[in-house]
Amino acid sequence: MTFTHRRAEQLRAEAAHAQQTAVCPTCQVAPGTPCHDNGIQRPDNSPVHARRYEEATETAA
Numbered sequence: 001m002t003f004t005h006r007r008a009e010q011l012r013a014e015a016a017h018a019q020q021t022a023v024c025p026t027c028q029v030a031p032g033t034p035c036h037d038n039g040i041q042r043p044d045n046s047p048v049h050a051r052r053y054e055e056a057t058e059t060a061a
Contacts, residue, residue, distance in 0.1 A: 015048045022055035
């Protein structure tokens with residue numbers, strides 16, 4: 001497995017963790033609900049808003 005594939009898997013895992021554990025302050029969705037932009041689900045290359053990653057990190061601490 002190449003570095004690129006490993007990194008992509010890591011990013012997907014981080015996004016899944018953030019989505020399952022944190023509220024998104026940007027789009028106001030509950031844990032477990034995918035982020036969206038104006039009602040349209042975010043693309044696979046950026047599935048979670050940056051602020052949701054921060055919320056997930058704060059929740060874990």
